[in-house]
Amino acid sequence: MKPRRFDYVRPDSADEAVAVLAEYGDAASVLAGGQSLMAMLNLRVAEPAVLIDIARLTELDYVRIAGDQVEVGAAVTQTRLKDWPELADQLPLLAAVLPFVGHFQTRNKGTVCGSIAHADPSSEIPLSLATLGGEVVLRSQRGTRVLAASEFQRGMLTTAREPDELITAARFPILATKRVAFREVARRHGDFAIIAVAACVKGGSAVTVGIGGVADRPAVRNATINSAAAAKEMFEQLAGELEGYDDIHASARLRRDLLRRVGPVVVEEALRCAA
Numbered sequence: 001m002k003p004r005r006f007d008y009v010r011p012d013s014a015d016e017a018v019a020v021l022a023e024y025g026d027a028a029s030v031l032a033g034g035q036s037l038m039a040m041l042n043l044r045v046a047e048p049a050v051l052i053d054i055a056r057l058t059e060l061d062y063v064r065i066a067g068d069q070v071e072v073g074a075a076v077t078q079t080r081l082k083d084w085p086e087l088a089d090q091l092p093l094l095a096a097v098l099p100f101v102g103h104f105q106t107r108n109k110g111t112v113c114g115s116i117a118h119a120d121p122s123s124e125i126p127l128s129l130a131t132l133g134g135e136v137v138l139r140s141q142r143g144t145r146v147l148a149a150s151e152f153q154r155g156m157l158t159t160a161r162e163p164d165e166l167i168t169a170a171r172f173p174i175l176a177t178k179r180v181a182f183r184e185v186a187r188r189h190g191d192f193a194i195i196a197v198a199a200c201v202k203g204g205s206a207v208t209v210g211i212g213g214v215a216d217r218p219a220v221r222n223a224t225i226n227s228a229a230a231a232k233e234m235f236e237q238l239a240g241e242l243e244g245y246d247d248i249h250a251s252a253r254l255r256r257d258l259l260r261r262v263g264p265v266v267v268e269e270a271l272r273c274a275a
């Protein structure tokens with residue numbers, strides 16, 4: 001199928017993008033890398049009157065350390081973050097995760113913030129943001145607000161973004177340790193995850209676990225895990241709590257089963273990492 005007709009705007013600044021959003025509201029769509037939006041346009045799942053192309057806004061094309069966070073502007077592609085020389089030191093979880101996000105061709109166009117805006121429950125980048133306890137920066141003509149990842153993603157492809165708001169950046173907290181691990185199960189490398197598990201050890205045996213693909217948004221839990229049996233028990237409980245869902249890729253039951261098997265392995269891997 002082909003998209004319905006739409007107007008195309010390429011603003012020269014974030015302020016201009018925000019002004020067009022204020023004018024059109026939910027009749028406008030922000031176009032970042034287009035890796036999800038173009039398919040939605042072609043399938044007529046999205047039928048905006050106007051596309052606001054922010055991909056070449058240089059003011060949003062930055063990765064910078066700001067205090068104890070790494071701030072990633074909305075025009076930064078997944079490849080640019082993956083190739084950031086400080087990634088492994090500052091954001092080891094993202095270094096582990098980004099190779100699993102699609103393929104190098106999609107990463108060359110797809111943006112970090114576009115993935116967060118799209119809010120697919122299987123997506124690795126929103127999962128990482130939620131696991132690390134990161135934030136999303138939203139700007140409109142009404143002002144700027146910063147939402148915790150847990151407040152931002154509300155459900156399957158649903159966020160707290162208002163129609164007149166532009167996501168200008170995502171902020172990923174810098175961990176004091178490199179004790180992280182990530183694994184996903186997908187039909188092929190580069191496909192969306194059926195389930196994904198991330199773990200960060202925040203000191204001793206205090207672990208934060210993030211789970212993607214099992215609920216309608218990333219599920220994050222903190223726990224003290226000091227034995228393999230404790231890890232197994234935690235994921236047994238989580239599998240019951242999160243229930244899972246059926247789609248063309250997997251049944252809810254398979255998702256729960258994968259979580260029980262993969263979860264403890266990821267936690268043990270993170271606990272084994274040297275700080």
Ligand SMILES: Cc1cc2nc3c(=O)[nH]c(=O)nc-3n(C[C@H](O)[C@H](O)[C@H](O)COP(=O)(O)OP(=O)(O)OC[C@H]3O[C@@H](n4cnc5c(N)ncnc54)[C@H](O)[C@@H]3O)c2cc1C
Binds near residue numbers: 031033114125168
């Ligand atoms: C073959 C293929 C395989 C893929 N595999 C994976 C995978 O394994 N894992 C994964 O996570 N993703 C995968 N993707 C999706 C890819 O990562 C996309 O890049 C991502 O979902 C969206 O980023 P984008 O920059 O392309 O956003 P777009 O497609 O341009 O936009 C997506 C949505 O977010 C909105 N949006 C984007 N930026 C902003 C902003 N700054 N402010 C407000 N709204 C905004 C758009 O309006 C739209 O609704 C795959 C895509 C393809 C084509």
